[in-house]
Amino acid sequence: MLLRDIAHSRTGDKGNISNISVIAYDMAHWPLLEAEVTRERLQAHLDWLEITRIERYVLPQLGALNFVLYGALSGGVTRSLALDAHGKCLSSAVLEMEVPR
Template sequence: MSETSSLLGQADGDKATGRGSCRFTLADVAHARTGDKGDISSIAVVAWAPELYPLLVEQVTEDALRAHYRHRRLGSVRRYLLPRLNALNIVLEDALDGGVNSALNLDAHGKSFAFFLLTLPVEVPPTLRALLNPPSKSLSDHSQPISPARSLS
């Protein structure tokens, strides 16, 4: 399966009966915000509903994060669980090309890191789909192919 077709997702299980998980983006499950300190980017990821938090814990792993940001050649990737807040704190070291005062890139603060993280594909079972924000179709239910960074229109 190509990277594009795997990103667009496939329903697991029987589509006719509505059983099985479907692939959505992390934006459907959570919201995020980025902060920075030196060459470190910190991303808070907060589930839209407490029932969605276990999906974050299960699928937004350090390995998944490293793979998602592989183009950045990061140092360490750490994930901290914040169950009382239904949130994760993601810490990406060596992420900002030396930090705000050293970086020559257009996003020296790394503010786009949270938006990019929200494009991460996640599997959502049918029982939790009503909690998605906004309640939406799975990536495989769209009639036209969509880009990894889903359009807000």
Template sequence: MKLRALAHSRTGDKGNTSNISVIAYNPADYDYLEEHLTSERVKEHFREIVTGEVIRYALPRIGALNFVLKGALGGGVTRSLALDAHGKGLSSALLDLDVPDRLGHGAEAGQ
């Protein structure tokens, strides 16, 4: 099952750092997301572009996780020749991450 079945995402940037928020559609799924979306898992998912650490901030009251990816934007917005210098496409890339199927979501629920 893809992460996008359980959550939506937004990105932001500052220099060479990108932040990606993952927000559960259903607050009941937050604990599941927190269990399966670790800093290590996100760093591995972006291993080809993230050169620094990945820090996760848990925001259970709003059902969200925020990941700060250091060294993720090819030197920074004003120093990179990358097509997506601000890293806005990273949210879509993260939502493509496979997570274990969960009852009531994914193909079983007709999604």
């Protein structure tokens, strides 16, 4: 199944850094999110980006993971020629990650 089936996300960005939270719809899915949505899997899933480093923060009380993606925005909004250089579109890409049922 896709991550979007069990979670939603929120994003933010500053310069060339994107901040993405993945939040379980139901706490029953929290153990799966915590186990399967790792830095390594996220890096592989977003391999088309020039991410230099990913930090992962675990927020079990909220059923959420927070990822800070360095180098993810092609230099940032004011430096990129991309149509949408904000981190908001990355949340949709992250939610396309496959996780086991």
